Amino acid sequence: MSSALDVIGIDALRPLLDRKRVLGAVREALIWQAEGRVQSPLPGQLLFDAPYGDCHIKFGHVRGQPTFAIKVATGFYDNPRRGLPVNHGLILVLDAETGAPWVLLNDEGWLTAWRTAAATALAAAALAPPTLHTVGIVGTGLQARLALEWLPETLGGQEFMVWGRSAEQAAWLAAEARRRGQTARAATEIDELLAACQLVVTATPSRAPLFADAQVRPGTHFVGLGADSPGKQELPPALFARAAHILTDDHAQCLDHGDFGNAVRAGYVQADADHMLGALLAGHLTLARGQDDLTIVDLTGLAAEDIAIAGLFADLLSQA
Amino acid sequence: MSSALDVIGIDALRPLLDRKRVLGAVREALIWQAEGRVQSPLPGQLLFDAPYGDCHIKFGHVRGQPTFAIKVATGFYDNPRRGLPVNHGLILVLDAETGAPWVLLNDEGWLTAWRTAAATALAAAALAPPTLHTVGIVGTGLQARLALEWLPETLGGQEFMVWGRSAEQAAWLAAEARRRGQTARAATEIDELLAACQLVVTATPSRAPLFADAQVRPGTHFVGLGADSPGKQELPPALFARAAHILTDDHAQCLDHGDFGNAVRAGYVQADADHMLGALLAGHLTLARGQDDLTIVDLTGLAAEDIAIAGLFADLLSQA
Numbered sequence: 001m002s003s004a005l006d007v008i009g010i011d012a013l014r015p016l017l018d019r020k021r022v023l024g025a026v027r028e029a030l031i032w033q034a035e036g037r038v039q040s041p042l043p044g045q046l047l048f049d050a051p052y053g054d055c056h057i058k059f060g061h062v063r064g065q066p067t068f069a070i071k072v073a074t075g076f077y078d079n080p081r082r083g084l085p086v087n088h089g090l091i092l093v094l095d096a097e098t099g100a101p102w103v104l105l106n107d108e109g110w111l112t113a114w115r116t117a118a119a120t121a122l123a124a125a126a127l128a129p130p131t132l133h134t135v136g137i138v139g140t141g142l143q144a145r146l147a148l149e150w151l152p153e154t155l156g157g158q159e160f161m162v163w164g165r166s167a168e169q170a171a172w173l174a175a176e177a178r179r180r181g182q183t184a185r186a187a188t189e190i191d192e193l194l195a196a197c198q199l200v201v202t203a204t205p206s207r208a209p210l211f212a213d214a215q216v217r218p219g220t221h222f223v224g225l226g227a228d229s230p231g232k233q234e235l236p237p238a239l240f241a242r243a244a245h246i247l248t249d250d251h252a253q254c255l256d257h258g259d260f261g262n263a264v265r266a267g268y269v270q271a272d273a274d275h276m277l278g279a280l281l282a283g284h285l286t287l288a289r290g291q292d293d294l295t296i297v298d299l300t301g302l303a304a305e306d307i308a309i310a311g312l313f314a315d316l317l318s319q320a
Numbered sequence: 321m322s323s324a325l326d327v328i329g330i331d332a333l334r335p336l337l338d339r340k341r342v343l344g345a346v347r348e349a350l351i352w353q354a355e356g357r358v359q360s361p362l363p364g365q366l367l368f369d370a371p372y373g374d375c376h377i378k379f380g381h382v383r384g385q386p387t388f389a390i391k392v393a394t395g396f397y398d399n400p401r402r403g404l405p406v407n408h409g410l411i412l413v414l415d416a417e418t419g420a421p422w423v424l425l426n427d428e429g430w431l432t433a434w435r436t437a438a439a440t441a442l443a444a445a446a447l448a449p450p451t452l453h454t455v456g457i458v459g460t461g462l463q464a465r466l467a468l469e470w471l472p473e474t475l476g477g478q479e480f481m482v483w484g485r486s487a488e489q490a491a492w493l494a495a496e497a498r499r500r501g502q503t504a505r506a507a508t509e510i511d512e513l514l515a516a517c518q519l520v521v522t523a524t525p526s527r528a529p530l531f532a533d534a535q536v537r538p539g540t541h542f543v544g545l546g547a548d549s550p551g552k553q554e555l556p557p558a559l560f561a562r563a564a565h566i567l568t569d570d571h572a573q574c575l576d577h578g579d580f581g582n583a584v585r586a587g588y589v590q591a592d593a594d595h596m597l598g599a600l601l602a603g604h605l606t607l608a609r610g611q612d613d614l615t616i617v618d619l620t621g622l623a624a625e626d627i628a629i630a631g632l633f634a635d636l637l638s639q640a
Contacts, residue, residue, distance in 0.1 A: 005410070005426045007325050044364050046381050046388060053419050057379055057390060061366050068366060070377060070392055072412065074419025088420050090325070092392065092410075099373050099394025100408050104424065106325050 007104045008317060016316045017114065019153050022309060026118035027281055029062075029308035033250050034278025037063045040303035051078040060303035061096060067314065068096045069307045073109060091310040103314050111313065115305040116225060117146035119249060120201060123223045123297035125154035126280055127245060127289060129198040132158055136197030138190065138234075139204040140164035140173050143225060147201050148177045148184065155199075160184035163193045164204075191215055202226055202234040213238035218292040225299040227259040235259045235296065237266035244293035246274040253300045260298040274298070326423045328637060333427055336636045337434065339473050342629060346438035347601055349382075349628035353570050354598025357383045360623035371398040380623035381416060387634065388416045389627045393429060411630040423634050431633065435625040436545060437466035439569060440521060443543045443617035445474035446600055447565060447609055449518040452478055456517030458510065458554075459524040460484035460493050463545060467521050468497045468504065475519075480504035483513045484524075511535055522546055522554040533558035538612040545619040547579040555579045555616065557586035564613035566594040573620045580618040594618070 032038050040060030047054050053076035061068035073089040080086060089109030093102045105111060120143070124135070135151060135158045137144050148160055160177055162184065164170040170186040177184035187193040190211050194200065198219060202210060204226040213236040226234045240246060240263035248254035251274055255261045264271045277297060279285040289295065352358050360380030367374050373396035381388035393409040400406060409429030413422045425431060440463070444455070455471060455478045457464050468480055480497055482504065484490040490506040497504035507513040514520065514535050522530060524546040533556040546554045560566060560583035568574035571594055575581045584591045597617060599605040609615065 005327050005329075005424070007327050007424070009325075039366060041364055041366070044361055044377065044379050046359060046361070046379060048381065048416060048419075051417055055379070055388070055390075055414070055419060057364065057377060059364050059366060059375070059377055061368065068375070070375075072390055072414075072421070074414065076417070076419040079418055082418065084418055084420070088414075088418075090412075090421055092412075094375070094392075094394065094408075096368060097371060097396070098399055098402065098404055098408075099368075099375060099396040100404070101392070101410055101426065104325070104327070106421065 005101050005104055007106055009106050010108045010110055013105060013107055013110065013313055016313060016320070019150060021312060022114055022118045023121060023153060025308040025312040026115050026305050027122055029302060029304040030119065030122065030249060030278035031282040032062050032278070033302050033304045034276035034282060034284065038304045039063070048076070051076055053077060058303045058306055060307055062304060062307055065307065065311065066096055067093050067102060067311050069093050069310045071112070071303070071306045073112060091306060093310050093314045103317065105310055105313060111309045112306065113142055113146055115309040116143055116301060117150040119299055119305060120147050120223055120225055121150045121154040122281065123247070123277060123299055124151055124199055124201065126247065126277060126297065127221050127287065127295040128155060129219055129221050129289070130291065132198050134159045134161055134197045136193040136200040137162045138164070138193065138200060138202040138210055139226065140166060140169035141203065143203040145173055147203055148173065148182065152182070161187050161193050161196055163187040163190050204234055205232065206234045207231055208233055209236040210234050212236055213242070216294070218294055220294055222296045223299065224259050224296065227262065227298070228257065228300045230257045233259060233262050237263040237268045239294070240273070240296060241268040242294050243296045244289065245287050245295045247277045247280060247297040248274045249277050249299045249302055251276055254298045258298040258300045325421050327426050328423060329426050330428045330430055333425060333430065333633055336633060336640065339470060341632060342434055342438045343441060343473060345628040345632040346435050346625050347442055349622060349624040350439065350442065350569060350598035351602040352382050352598070353622050353624045354596035354602060354604065358624045359383070368396070371396055373397060378623040378626055380627055382624060382627055385627065385631065386416055387413050387422060387631050389413050389630045391432070391623070391626045393432060411626060413630050413634045423637065425630055425633060431629045432626065433462055433466055435629040436463055436621060437470040439619055439625060440467050440543055440545055441470040441474040442601065443567070443597060443619055444471055444519055444521065446567065446597060446617065447541050447607065447615040448475060449539055449541050449609070450611065452518050454479045454481055454517045456513040456520040457482045458484070458513065458520060458522040458530055459546065460486060460489035461523065463523040465493055467523055468493065468502065472502070481507050481513050481516055483507040483510050524554055525552065526554050527551055528553055529556040530554050532556055533562070536614070538614055540614055542616045543619065544579050544616065547582065547618070548577065548620045550577045553579060553582050557583040557588045559614070560593070560616060561588040562614050563616045564610065565607050565615045567597045567600060567617040568594045569597050569619045569622055571596055574618045578618040578620045
């Protein structure tokens with residue numbers, strides 16, 4: 001192995017971003033996961049007290065793929081006081097034939113953000129209600145913002161409604177979407193959003209349900225992507241008991257630390273009540289959806305998605 | 321975080337190697353471990369079938385240290401057929417105040433090799449017999465070779481005897497040591513080595529005991545560093561029942577996947593029969609050694625050692 005391991009910064013990655021290709025790669029990753037082709041042990045984790053922070057290390061290999069990947073993501077929550085971003089991230093891509101490090105994508109967390117946005121867009125379309133006028137976005141952080149940008153790739157030209165704890169942030173997000181030519185406005189109450197939207201994406205760091213089961217209308221399709229580690233929770237557990245279909249990006253992960261697991265532990269659904277999103281995407285599974293069916297996709301994020309997007313960008317770089 | 325993460329290759333690291341400083345850093349790491357100051361979850365592992373290989377990911381943080389580290393080490397055993405080395409390795413050093421990646425030491429596994437050699441030298445000296453004429457090295461791979469180079473740092477000018485499955489390799493290793501001015505020769509049988517040596521270092525990838533308990537003389541001090549993952553074994557389990565003192569680099573790790581654990585599972589010693597090497601080095605513990613006492617140090621390798629040596633080299637680089 002030469003010591004000249006290539007390090008590619010975010011400035012070199014951003015121009016290569018092609019949403020259609022990322023959607024294709026993430027779609028494939030979801031299918032790999034459903035087909036059991038992914039070796040992805042439980043992520044490693046380091047916790048820091050002072051300053052408060054954490055480091056997550058995900059790693060995995062997809063049988064038959066020429067590369068594998070190790071992703072490091074840190075969150076240090078006092079960083080903004082120092083004028084630094086909370087998150088840092090990078091993905092190391094290695095050769096699955098020789099074990100040699102190939103390229104280090106010092107993406108500052110953007111590849112994770114993009115693959116998550118792609119999974120969100122795929123999950124939204126997978127069980128989208130037949131009549132879809134308005135899409136609700138709950139949350140105003142980076143993933144909420146990316147959801148607004150990426151959802152039209154799979155859904156088309158719906159209207160958007162945004163709600164968050166900060167009315168100011170929600171208004172800003174809606175205004176940004178309008179500047180892009182989208183139809184979007186902020187909701188003043190979450191009830192307004194739940195009443196108007198047939199599809200609701202939750203993208204928050206919440207540790208408690210964002211609304212009550214009783215606030216939810218029949219026929220709504222939910223995509224939850226915020227509950228991605230133990231202790232996090234966005235959807236009311238009782239909602240799962242009403243769902244006609246529950247999809248997970250990974251059964252075991254969502255059971256362990258997604259909102260699906262929260263609902264199972266609260267006794268609202270059986271631990272085998274879900275199907276894997278990738279099985280639906282691959283056509284291994286067909287799910288009928290009635291007009292009044294409530295449906296939920298629980299996303300926790302997959303090492304396979306990291307592998308897929310890192311492989312895609314590593315390929316694009318080697319062609320560039 | 322800037323995308324300009326520094327990548328330092330082995331050619332830039334090698335000139336900074338200072339054995340005394342590495343011994344100091346690894347000594348400190350062993351003490352950190354014994355004092356419970358290290359956060360080092362179980363390493364991550366990926367296994368590959370075709371080609372046959374593995375990837376180990378170690379990570380940890382020492383309370384109070386300004387950096388933390390993630391180490392990736394791969395072994396792909398068909399590589400030599402392609403003219404490539406079996407092992408690749410790198411250590412990512414991150415800032416424990418901000419989570420920002422700081423420097424990537426693309427050391428190709430050398431930092432691990434050096435910290436292991438340093439731990440070996442410290443373990444050899446820690447319970448060295450009062451009369452030490454001849455040191456036996458069992459194995460002829462990289463760590464055996466480094467043991468020959470590093471042991472004089474802590475022991476002084478002993479004679480060496482080398483034995484390995486390949487007589488040719490053993491003869492070559494002894495000749496190389498003589499070229500350095502050491503007194504060294506190859507043993508034709510392992511019995512010859514066990515009869516002549518008061519200190520025996522085993523550094524092999526063996527999966528079964530290298531010799532029988534009955535072949536071992538009283539008064540010998542053993543340092544075993546080859547049994548560092550499940551399934552590996554170098555020392556006969558019965559040897560542990562004869563030991564006056566058993567030291568481990570980490571109690572839990574050696575119990576899980578060192579030769580100490582093999583002996584406990586075989587029923588020869590209790591699971592609490594060991595002391596931590598770092599406790600002895602720190603002076604928290606005093607162990608008397610009689611002329612005929614048989615003693616064992618079981619080394620499995622510590623994330624703390626990786627952190628310590630990576631921190632040392634990162635410091636040296638920032639001063640250079």
